[in-house]
Amino acid sequence: MTGAPRDGEAAIVAEGLRKRYGTREVLEGVDLRVLRGELVALLGPNGAGKTTTVEILEGYRRADAGTVRVLGLDPAREGRALRPRIGLMLQGGGVDPRSTPREVLRLHARLFRDPEDPDALLEEAGLAPVAGTRYRRLSGGEQQRLGLALALLGRPELLVLDEPTAGMDPAAKQATRERIAALRAAGTTILLTTHELGDVERLADRVVVLDRGRLIATGSPSELTGGGSPRVRFRLSAPLDAAARSELAAAVAAGSRVADDGAGNRYELAGLASPPDARTVAALAAWCGERGLLIAELRVGAASLEERYLELVGRDAVA
Amino acid sequence: MTATTPIGVGRPARPASWPAMVGALTAQELRLAARRGENLLAQFVIPVGALIVLSALDVGGSSAGARGVDHALPASIALAVIAAALVSLGIATGYERSYGVLKRLGGSPAGTSVLVAAKTLGVVVVEAIQVVLLVAIAVVLLGWSPGPGANALLVGAGLVLGTVAFAGLGLLLAGTLRAEATLALANLLFVLALALGGIAVPLDRLPPALAAVAGALPPAALVQVLYAGLTGTGDASAALAVLAGWAVGLVVLAAWRFRWD
Missing domain, CATH: 3.30.70 (Alpha-Beta Plaits)
Structure with missing residues (x-):
């Protein structure tokens, strides 16, 4: 297992993605390529098309036009084979507020034959002391850490992280960044959508910027910042x-x-x-x-x- | 793999079998449902109360020899089906949608087929408990026994079609409205079904115009089918057709309009 992106081996290939909601065109021919082992940050203002792009990659939505391959599979047609290989960290949590972290992790672990140990994940995420606390009583940072733990249960090849450090205090943010960096170094491909540009500068191999449904810039953080006038x-x-x-x-x-x-x-x-x-x-x-x-x-x-x-x-x- | 490999990295875990996933999610459905006190009230307390009260008041008793419990039992079973398939399923699903639980499970190895199967199985388990409980109370406490021409197949068909129709309606509300609106509307429909759906008051005691409208709706159709099946009297074919029509229509509509997030 290597921490270096593997040239030529694409985890995500999207070409010419188009999507329209009613009369509003939210994606106008987006191309996206993420290599295996790479950490790519998808940036853009609200309404740029980030969520729609990610939802098409995850198989939640179908593009009106264009082609998508994620880990070599079509998310819309081969979701059953693809889903176990992807770990999703949703911004909203996606957890019933009456459930406890231990219950949720154990439930999702039962969706795999040989998952990570839920108790080990609780321990590693620093959630062991609140393992029996209802989700609605967890702090924002604890809820985010549970989201990341859930995404890791199946040892995913591709991790999709939506605002992974939102709502965290500085120490928790730093710990989460280190966690993500360790996953990236161990070879996990990561697609990160965030408004925390500090996270992006520290973590991303490459940045893709969307605006009004179009890809307007791509490159490493240093390439992007070097492209501006001194x-x-x-x-x-x-x-x-x-x-x-x-x-x-x-x-x-x-x-x-x-x-x-x-x-x-x-x-x-x-x-x-x-x-x-x-x-x-x-x-x-x-x-x-x-x-x-x-x-x-x-x-x-x-x-x-x-x-x-x-x-x-x-x-x-x-x- | 080295000792320093972080948790969450390695050979991807294999998905569990379809039945194992359905079993896991069904157990979770039932566990969470048991934590909702209002659920238990709607699914068990109110139907049992309706059975006892309607029977005691002899609602539905007639000169033809029918006793109060002959109407009270199918009426309370219909009410229980509405509580499980419309109220409980609809409200729970609406909130799961608003919390993003459906989206998370849809993106997990489970996917939508496991999710739908688990919800269906959850409703079936609850209904089985409801029916056994209501029939046991009717037999033991109220002296009920099935009529000589009782037709278990007809009762089963009524339960299946009624469950499909009300689950379709519950999922239609849950998949199109905000959770709070689903909660309010599902409870309102439950009360309307109880009052005007041939449950608290048999159709033949409603004003004719109201009875005609109520008779074309699923609550009264379900009561009629269950009544015919349990007592072995009356022709339920029209009510069965009404129920089947609603079941197909509502499921198609729910599948078409349902939004997972």
Whole structure:
């Protein structure tokens, strides 16, 4: 078993997926390829088509057009053979609130001949102390951990995780990220849909961005962030008016402009003809020094994944 | 595989056999149903109460020699079927849909065929207990005995068609409405069936127009079929046809309109 994605061996191949609900076209020819052993994050604003895409891959819905193969099978026609090989972690939990974690895990374990031990999964998920507590009384983080434990009962080849760290405190988030990273390292193929871009930057081999039913970007997190224009962002000890911003831009680089980031004296040097370098920073520092302005923060370089994502889908989109 | 392989990684587990999965989900259905106090009230307490009260009040007794219990037993069995197949199944399924339980099970090795089979079996088990309980009470406490021309086949056909019709209606509500709306509507239909479905008041004692409408609906048709089967009197062919029509129509409609999430 290897942690490296296996080139050429595709776990998911979707081509030209189209789906329409009434008059609304939610998928307009989406292509998606996930290699075995790869962790791919599917991103997009609400309504982008992520859920519909995943539901077609899971066999819950049929595409109006296009082809889908998951682990070499057609989810719509060969669901019976496919379902035991996929582990699903649903955002809503999918658990009766009167059930306890032990009951739910044992019930789902009985759907397999040789599943993982439910008690071992409870222990590993840190749910042993609440194994007999009704689901509705569990915290959001405990419910999420139960969802992941349920997805792992059948030792799936493909794990589909929907918002795996939503509702978790920072420590639980970190533990879940480590758990997912360990699964990925052990060779499990993982398709992750999330709005937590921190998870994506830390975990994903590749990111696929959907918007309005179309695939608008794909690549590794570093490829995606490298694709954005280099930036100089800074925070000053005092605000700059429009005239001062124009003066600063002219002093630092001809043709550039200083954009107000909208909060807390934060600004961005935009419209640079060439990537920022030491002279750019020196010019900025000199201009500020002459006016007694302290540069409280300075960041030079590529955009974060969140910034790049917002560039791709539009800043008005809800990430 | 090394000692450091995390739990959940390795050769994929094989799915259990179809009967094993059905058995597991049926047991869970019954376990959860037993935890719902309102379920037990609708499925057992009210039908037993109806049997005793209708029999004591001699509702359905007639000059032709029929006693109160002759109407009370088929009426209470029909009420029990409605409680199990419409009210309990519909409400439970509606909430499972809203919680995402159906979606999770649909994506598990079980799939929809196991889920439908387990729900069906759950209803059948509950109905078997209901019928045995009601008949035992009728025999032991109320002195009931089947009529000389009693027809077990007709009773069985009535139970099957009635169960299919009311389960179809319950699943139609559960698969198309919000869980809260399913809860309200299923309970309302239960009360209407009790009051106007030939159960609390036999059809021949309702105003003619109301009786004509009620007679074309499944509760009264089920009572008529069960009455004919248990007493061996009357012609149930029209009621059987009505019940069969509703059963087919409601199941087709439920299968067409049902949404799993």
